[in-house]
Amino acid sequence: MPISRRALAAAAITALALPLSACGSGGDDAGSTDASGKVEGNITFQTWNLRANFKDYFEGVIGDFEKKYPGTHVKWVDQPAEGYPDKISADAAGGTLPDVVNVAPDLVAPLAKAGLAMDLDKAAAKYKGEYLPGAWASHQVPGLPGTYAFPWYLNTGPLFYNKTLFKQAGLDAEKPPKTYDELFTDALQLAEKTDGKVATLANVPTIEDFGRYGSTLTNKEGTGFAFNDAKGVELLTKYKQLYDAKALDPQALTATPESTGKKFLTGAVAMNPGSALDLDNFKKQAPNLYKNIGITDQITSTGHVNMYVQGLMVNAKTRNTPAAVAFAHFVTDAEHQMSFAKKVAIFPSTAGSLNDPYFTKEDGTDETRVRVAAAKSLKTAVNYTPVQFSDQMKTALRNEVAKALQGKQSPKDALDNAVKACDQLLKQQG
Template sequence: MTAVAAGTALLLTGCGLGGAPATAPVDTGGKVEGTITFQTMQLSPTFDDYLNATIDAFEAKYPGTTVKWTDIPSNAAARKVSADAIAGTLPDVMDLDTGTLAPLGRKGLTVDMATAAGDVKDSYVATAWQSFAFGGTGAAALPWYLNTPVLISNKAVLGKAGLGSSPDPTGYDELLTRSAQIAKATGVAGFQPTETGFANSLLTVGVPLVDETATKAVVNTPEAVAFVTKLAELYRSGGIPKDSVSAKERSEIETFSEGKTAYLESGGSRLKIIKENSPAVFGSVAVGKPLGDAAKRTWVVAHGLAVPTKSGNLPTAVAFAKFLTSAENQLALAKVSSVFPSTTASLNDPFFAVGDGDLTAAARRIAATGLRDGRTTVKPPAADAEYGATLWSAVQPAILGDVAPAQALGDAEAKLTKILQERQK
């Protein structure tokens, strides 16, 4: 259900939104009535029943309202949002990931929910709310659904390495040390760094990725240099799959499902894929706390509901966004999906407390506890797919041992800063 739109900011700035001034606060008060349009990203047809029922409930609560729902593919969201913003035809309520929403929020093109819906701010997980703070906008959207990882391990591989009774690693230092031991004892790699996950790993080890203004990349830090140095050492020892760095990237799910890695940090929904791809490996799977849990730096990605400032029906649009992101409705969505709610009341429901004997339920409990107890950190929206691809391309030679880690990270920081600054034009 989650999606990251590559290059969204560049699309928007290229279409003439880059220099738009932030708008003044808009009046969202008034009677909740009339028609609004609502657009989601790739939720139909899987969640038709849930969304249609929720829309019906909203229209029953507010007689005289009509919600017209449309759904678009996630890979079309960036261009459609860009085109609609330029044309002034954005839907009244939009389901967007932070990367797609960030350019609109930075330019004040969406209602600041910190003002329009400040009365419900404290009902959301703090990092979920903070995920939508762009520039001078306190919250460019109301948080809706979230995703955050757990640590998935192959007990059979760990047993062969003599680590079967060892507690899960609590951070990357332990993971990298274990990975070297596993490779030496079994010939199996410890884990697979990837283009999509590398920025998350840096965030977990304490690298901020961007500065507070999102105009400068921050990746050439002592923590980052130490991390990449250890990855290079691990690569030489066989603790990282050889073809995962030097050749076309293979999915880390595929590698793990083939029994070629011992650890995988990913969303709990991936357990289903592992079970389908390799029942034998799934029989040896265990789940535990993510690598950033102890340091309160587990990554979280969020989708939110944004309302354009130029909506023709602001009162009803804001009311619908609040209604759909209420604790009751978010819990209902979580029960029919693999995502997590962004409200603390939802996460306190017994649905997230069970977990014994069922891997999926255990993963759900672990992730929900981390969200509820403040173990997560905000992933900067600027660290999107384009950011991740540029960063990974720069550090791969360092992991292979061809370039010094500090040089690779310095080059990455310069390239990324240029990208970030172009987005502001």
């Protein structure tokens, strides 16, 4: 799929109850978590809209694998971005799921519940230490023991801020806020100093914000949501204070990434998430802003930023467990992740890779400024979005948050209602 921060978040899989009896490409009698046998046989590898730009890369990786393991053959299938979750669901229900599948955490969750995703804590435990702890944990499903995909490439986004606006408000432009408490204090000061003409933020809080603030997002079993806890209510209460003081942009309730980016570009908003592409845009369209851009980490009160992650799942029904596990590991090992990261703006999930000079040394370009900042934060990043949290749930949360900010209901009532709505949607997932 197109590799961008938004794409890496991945659209939630359509709520489709997969039959627990659904078999994979190997049939009901196939499937074993024992990967210790000889690596041989035919397997199918499916990616998500990667052939157009990376055909040579993947053909090279497959060729190297087949050379390393004579007697293996990997058939590569690349699916278009449009309808990918539905394609996976249909293959799972029809018993035609490939042996190794490119997934995001929300895509793997229903497959794991249906018994179609192999538990790598059993099949590939020896490889666990090769990956960043947060990345390995990203494909775990609450309520189920195990890990259901090898972590592959990661992404995250730094936060840009306008140093000029900070200075004008009497804030230290070289010490941007790091925690939510610092953010709220600075935002209120900035709004006061500008008589409400400049907001610090242009987005309402999302599920990731509640996670970064320290709210407990789900119960331990994963059977219900819990972001209406004391921390969650506290966060939304503070956002309400920002909204009332015009420290949160009045149009945040209907904001899009494009609209918030434009407000940052014109100096109406002091902070906004972004990427190296945005820096280039600033340089061309707003040179004065570009000269005064600050780059900092995402705001977090937990000490861990949010990561977006892709993975490679092994079909639990594969006939060739040793080959499928070996190939999924081969594609996601440190060497191959590093070579892939140098072809596109993503980050490896393997331990130690982010210490490579490619991710630690700046050369004065916009690209490396952002890459170094993002890589540093990814070492301890967490995928906060619960694997069960669908697009419908995101909408339900956003709607209730909007009511709270507008004063139509209390923050507590808003989050209680959001949790209730999300729990109902969760039950429909099966």
